[in-house]
Amino acid sequence: MIFNNKTVIITGGSEGVGAATARMFAEAGANLVLVARNKKKLEAIAEELREKTRVEIFAMDVADADACVDLFKKASFDFGRVDVLVNNAGYHKRGNVTDVEASELGLIIDVNLKAPIILSRLAIPYLREAGGGVIVNVGSLAGRTPVPGSATYAASKAGLRAFTYALGAELADTGIKLAIVSPGPIDTGFIMADLDATSNLTLSQPISTAEDVAQAILDLCGNRQVELSMPRLSGYLTTLMYLFPGLRPLVVPMLERKGAKVKARLKAEKNRANAG
Secondary structure, eight states: OOOTTOEEEEETTTSHHHHHHHHHHHHTTOEEEEEESOHHHHHHHHHHHTTTSOEEEEEOOTTOHHHHHHHHHHHHHHHSOOOEEEEOOOOOOOSOGGGSOHHHHHHHHIIIIIHHHHHHHHHHHHHHHTTOEEEEEEOOGGGTSOOTTOHHHHHHHHHHHHHHHHHHHHTTTTTEEEEEEEEOOBSSHHHHTTGGGSOHHHHTSOOBOHHHHHHHHHHHHHSSOSEEEESHHHHHHHHHHHHOGGGHHHHHHHHHHHHHHHHHHHHHHHHHHHHO
8 A cells, every 4th residue: 555645643653553553654655743742752763764754753642632733733834734644542541440540530531532533623624635534543342342440441442433433424425534443452561561450351352463453554544444353353252242242241251261361371471581
């Protein structure tokens, strides 16, 4: 897929899925605007990619609505157009609702749901001016089925999924596509940095790489698909549990036992690596 002379904005673009996505878009010839809070990390990935394409960075908090406005002004000024927005930035504070500070729960919603809504709204005039474009939201399998210990996170991703489908319908026939990738666990620090806090249910599913998710994002920019769940079998499983909630009490305990074994294995591997 070729993106020569196209401009792509990626939030959470300094590491993990965001950085992997930036690398793939750079290979495809896109101009990049990378967004994250940590300017030093942004500068590092930008320096790496400037050998291949034009890259600008914008250090900001996506929960800051005024900064979101400035982001699009900068992208338009620097490159003259905006063609793709990847809403990848995410935040999670794991734990039961009663064990997490209310301010943290609010921040989950602000970063995972409120920010993509605002950014998508701001992107639309620029995408129209460019003759069309794509907004890809990074969701989660947690947004397709409840995950204890991640109730607010699951709610934010479920809301993001609903927003994607609804805005996509509003923009039908405008040349602007809405899409969402809904991955299960990903081999990044978002999960791997704190395995104890990650639910067994989450770890019961196959673990994708950041590059797997990045490729899915690029694929969604060039096809007619609205949602890509990964792994595909996990997507089918979440659909079944949604359509037939009576299956949940039967299936979840089995999955949690499987996830507990995976967690134990991953922790053992991590301990061996640290010891070595």
